[in-house]
Amino acid sequence: MGNEQIRELPATTAAPGRSGGGAWAPGTVHRLLLARTDAFWDVLTGRPVSLYATSVLRIGYGLLYLVFLLREFPHRDEIWGPGSPWTPALAAQLFDQTGWYSFLILSDSRAYFELCYALALLTSTLFMLGWRTRVTSVLFAAVVASFHARAIFMTDGGDNLLLLMAFYLALTACGRRWSLDARRARIKTARADGTPTTRARSLVPQDLRAARTTLATVVHNCGVFVIAAQVCFLYGSAGLYKVQGSFWDDGTALHYVLNLELFQPWPALSHAMDQYPLAMAVVGYLTVLTQVAFPFVLFGRLKYPVLGVLLGMHVAIAVVLGLPLFSGTMIIADAVFLPDRFYTFLPHLLRRGARRCGERAPAPGQETGLGSVPQQGGHPDGREEYGPVSRPASGRGGPAPSGPTVTQ
Template identity: 45%
Template sequence: MIPARVSGPPARAVARITASALGPYQTAVLRIGISATWLCFLLREWPHRHELYGPDSPWGWDMARQLVEGNGAFTALLWSDDVLWFEAGYLFSVVSSALLLLGWRTRTVSVLFMAGVLSLQNRSIFMGDGGDNVIHLMAVYLVLTRCARVWSLDARRARVRAAAHGADHGQPPHADATGVVLWSVLGLALTAVTLGPGLGWGWALVFWGLWAVQALWWALCRYAPDREPRAVADIVANLVHNGALLVIMAEVCLIYATAGWYKVQGSRWQDGTALHYPLHLDYFTPWPGLSELVSSSGLLVMLITYGTVITQVAFPFTLFNRRVKNVLLVVMIAEHLSIAVLLGLPFFSLAMVAVDAVFLPTGFLRGLGRYARRGTARLRLPGQRGGAGRGDAERDGDGRGRPRTLVG
């Protein structure tokens, strides 16, 4: 019996979430924002790295090891208490953040970025201001997304190959020596840490699974580009990406909803004076004159206090109306930038702005990208102008024409 053809909105919705990776620009902004925030934090705290996560940390090596053994968290910094091992781990996190920011071999670098973030944050769990929790979560989710479809070195490499070889979406890539070497080296490193002490079996399965998926993906794209297993693999990748994007959006809504409802229960938030108190704490007053100016106006303090609660509680419900959602996004981004300046929490604010970007309209982000390209083109010498045309940029927006590599 031949099943009837399914049509209508449900069928179109299923086709859309299986045929393409949704939100390529939104996930690209998330990738850039989270990696840039973590990179800036690591560079800013470079002189204090030993006190934060190293041998001079108040959260001692023995205490951290006992905690990790109890909760099964991943951190490579506890595999050895040698100072050189810590320096290598810190530098590893810096390099992986920079590579993820640029979008180089993103499928692999996103895993390395996650390993670097977890290693440092799980070494000293009490170091952070709230933004570290957001980076912690997003580092895990980015591994599941196809976040380098646009605005990355991977996308640029795909355009160059397509222009040079006339590659199509289904055509297998040419030999990728860099990808094969990188995959092999990481396999040897993973073997070493699996046989050595420190890496639990749970995390070993996670990393070995990701490593094996890279090999399977490359083999399908290389030797069966036009067959059904390759199409199924692409559908699965799109589903994983779209599912991760949905989880990220739900996570952002949950952050704001819980923060807003907890504030509603506080008496200081109810009477509109909550902002007054942090503005008089030395830790949250990098600009005493500015803090004094804001706190001197009772009406302004009350409006900001109530506005913060209303914005956070209302945000999840505004997703049903695009215009209201966009207005509220502007308000929330402005609020986070104000927190960065007024309360001296720049990395928390940057992390929240990055996750807010997943709700930005695609048209706005594409326009922002065109503006950035025009700006960079003006900085080039006349003889250096060129690069991908409008057609390449538009094609890269939905991922067509991007050859598959082993660890690209």
């Protein structure tokens, strides 16, 4: 993304500017800074980065919040509705102190709450599908913020990160790929290719469109960089906080976590894992090392095994500790560090895997077994034209007969 050019600049610009004593020439540092600034500006304004990654974040967080709202649908009134112990009046008093806001407290009517809940489900669905993403992304951020603020004392770290990501995604062009907006744009482009183009009479509309494109690109790239920085700060701070604790230092932190009733959805599994203290200590040290090292391995190939370790860690947290929302939020956030070439190659890989599975599966009417007889007309050496090498019906060795044979 331009990093190679930046690394080569000192070797090409510094050599002519050196004096006899080995010092830098007066204007070399200034030219080097200008070159780096121009390269950074080209990266920032040249093209939108990580379009597929932001689309994965949009689909992931939209689906995750939709599943969350559907999961809590039977308990919606006790959590966010008029029947909640944390009444709208108490929430309004807290908002006066904290500056939060929620459209759920505008009315105590149950019909109003049910309407808001239905709109939240609809907004999450449209955001996931990528329909009018510029508008639905803002509405999705408003929905997440309102539901988060209404039950602020029932949230955890996963809810906080989901709220931040909802705000960040509103700045990105997360509907450019794998969305209804992208499909509509392809159809519009295909229709426009067949119509003759007319030359613009004035350069002002072209300049305005170019400025709008540049502004959208800059805002999108800044949003992606902020998302990446947020995840890096989260992992780095979590690892450094663990280093300061004595339980993580002596390898007993996971022992205490596994014995907390609040985080025991499967008590038998937690107790079984606690029977291996050495393995739990190794897992604890590996967790701390991975989290601390994560911000420093993003620009090399080492980030892929680190992301794999983090994926396994979050899956274990979701299953063993019963925190699926937190784990899902973190797994989706990690997707921003995968390059676009990974996502563009993924459909090809899936199609190739499906094609291989289709080749291995027997065709209709040609199931293998003693009761199936393939078509005649094979190769001159006695093999069938399709399928594996056949043997005589008698099962003995020797050349294949000229008639039909039975495949094994």
